Amino acid sequence: MKSVVASALMLALLGGCAEVKPWQRGELARSEMAFVPDAMEASLADHIYFSKEASSGGTSVGGGGCGCN
């Protein structure tokens, strides 16, 4: 059920795709629109949640293990 809802959401998002020229991407290039607005804060947050919860994994690779407990 969750997968169906997620797939429907994805289709709805992609269904709204429009042609966007390079000169129309000023808003997309804004720093607050970045997928990772602050790399250091995101790195620390990933590190904390990786250490304190059972889940890990995201949109990129990198970073190693730690003995954090």
Added chain:
Amino acid sequence: MAVTESGSKTLLALTSAAVALPGMAPVARADSPPEVTTLGYRYSLYREDDIEPGKLAAGVGERYEIDVHQLRLTTGLGDTWGLTVDYQHESLSGASPFGTSRGVDGNPQVVMTGASIEELRRDLNIGLRRYYDYSNAGISLGYSAEDDYTAYNLGADYQFSTEDRLNTFGLGVSISDDTLEPTQQSGFNRIKKDDKQSLTAVVNYTRVLSTVAQVQTALSLSRHSGFLSDPYKAVDVRPDERIAWAWTTQYRRYLKDWDAALHVDYRLYTDDWGIVSNTFDLAWYQNVDAGLRVAPSLRYYTQSQADFYFPTDNTTRQGYQSSDHRLSPFGALTTGIRVEAHAVNWKVVIAAERYIADGDLALGSVEVEHPALLGFSLVTLGMDYSF
């Protein structure tokens, strides 16, 4: 409005210049190295709540407090290369859960380590990226060292865009080789030295949806093998392999009328230890004026328990077992606020977060809540300078 070819070039140049402004992080599909050098520093104070007296069977109830210093350098090397160097230094003190026992009321109580632990961790990561017209490729090398733990990691990734730059595809792999050498006194399950390895592969896809919206979705597969138990727990016997999947989707939308950006993230995680988790992140980046931005955020997390999780330890139990609260069923809520002041070549950041984990926050019902479920506060101060 019709746009002439020369006009479009001008606008393209202006757009490129905007992307290159300090503090304007390039989006994933911009295939050019940083045009300025940026030095960043963050100081964070992480403090865990004490164990409630009624839930403490033995040991010290004061949990971890960690000072974190982060340094980051990003710079271009010529017209086609980019370099990123990250250094992180952590100093930790406090006690951690050692095990659980059954209290007089039948509920589990936590046994903490008997003394405060003092620990340092240093982590260095170096990344090098080569940029092409419609693609980029990067490698990274990392080293993390603690008194009792050493980890090396190596990663590589490749991103490429379609000619219209509306679609970006990426793939990456990383490996980590970790060595454990527990330094504390011997315990029931204590090892002298062991190791573990991790292999992770990620594929991702980024799509420009409109002039104000974009989405990124990624699937990652990880295999962890070797000694995966916690050597600092009284009783902790876990499988020597773990296969994990994570599907992550991130949506960004700029709202012109509000001069704000909406961030919506979702992650579904599952592994062969029986854990399924859902993570929802919401953030609102509100520009107050040209140099000030405020961003409140909310994160909700819920996970099921591992197949071999038991609320209380039992040394006579056969097979896999762990009473680690991180493998128990729970839900968690993080509330955060971030304030950023920025100008042409500098940025100052102050941020605060509050995290609470609780059995009642889980999506499913939790019959026996783990007594060591965590609460923590995180405060961050930082500055970036570009030149």
